[in-house]
Each structure stands twice: as C-alpha cells, then as structure tokens.
Amino acid sequence: MEIINGVERRRRWRTEDKLRILAEIDAGARLAVVARRHDVSRGLIWQWRDAQRRGRLAVETPSFVPVHVVSALPGAEAMERVGGASCPGDALEGERSVEIVLPDGTRLRVAENIGAAALRRLLLVLRG
Known part of the structure; x- marks a missing residue:
C-alpha cells in the first residue's frame, strides 16, 4: 500500500x-x-x-570512475612527525566528531564544527 x-x-x-x-x-x-x-x-x-x-527507459548500469593515485597526501609528513593519525579517519579521534550513516551503509565521520556548505559538498559527492 x-x-x-x-x-x-x-x-x-x-x-x-x-x-x-x-x-x-x-x-x-x-x-x-x-x-x-x-x-x-x-x-x-x-x-x-x-x-x-526508444531506449529512454533503462536501468543505469554501474560504471567505473577514474581514480588518480598520489604518492602522499598533503600534510602527511607533518602528521607523522607529530605522531598524528595515519589515515584521515583517525585524524578526528582527538576532536569531537559526528558520524553520519547513509542509507547504503556508507559511514562518514566529520568534525562537529564542519560548515554546512562543506558537508553539502561531501554528501553530493557521495550520492554521485
């Protein structure tokens, strides 16, 4: 119903x-x-x-997206020198954060003081 x-x-x-x-x-x-x-x-x-x-009614087929691999993230050396986090998710452990779980199971952990515009951009990227 x-x-x-x-x-x-x-x-x-x-x-x-x-x-x-x-x-x-x-x-x-x-x-x-x-x-x-x-x-x-x-x-x-x-x-x-x-x-x-006419071919206008079809399920969108999954496709691959281009990925660019970089040797190091900007600021990674500074985090290692300070004994910081080795991955971006761990960088929030000392700060207060909010974890958002999307309907597809994707988890997004952001700093509690993230701006609305930045959060909106992140969610748009995750939705594809």
Whole structure:
C-alpha cells in the first residue's frame, strides 16, 4: 500500500518497477490486467513501453570512475612527525566528531564544527 500525502498527488515509479511491470506484459499477460493489478493507467504503461522502445527507459548500469593515485597526501609528513593519525579517519579521534550513516551503509565521520556548505559538498559527492 502506498500512501500519498502532501502537495504531490502522483506516484513516482522507479525505473526498476516500470521495467518489472513491462516484463509481465512481455511475458504474455494482458495489459489491462497488469494495469489493474498495479493500479496504474493503461496509457501510462503505453508511455513506458514507448520510452523502453526508444531506449529512454533503462536501468543505469554501474560504471567505473577514474581514480588518480598520489604518492602522499598533503600534510602527511607533518602528521607523522607529530605522531598524528595515519589515515584521515583517525585524524578526528582527538576532536569531537559526528558520524553520519547513509542509507547504503556508507559511514562518514566529520568534525562537529564542519560548515554546512562543506558537508553539502561531501554528501553530493557521495550520492554521485
């Protein structure tokens, strides 16, 4: 059951759900029956079919991103001389920090006094 409240009165269908519904029709089920079962209009399913035929409805495939390896992080020597942390996560141990756990399980530990703009940039990068 899906509860729709607030200003938005339309359901937002995930691409995976659209493709699953279209697969039922491709397997031989009647469009009207599938539409009733999922409480979606037949016209919307036709739009999804058209989008699928034109290649506009596809699950985004995972891809690799370029990585640049550096020999040392800036300031790493200073941390070693002071007996500081060997990795960025350990650098916060002496400070008060906040740990943020994202829905996908990613953990982000930041200093408690991080600026809103910096935190926003970090979260945008993590979301991809």
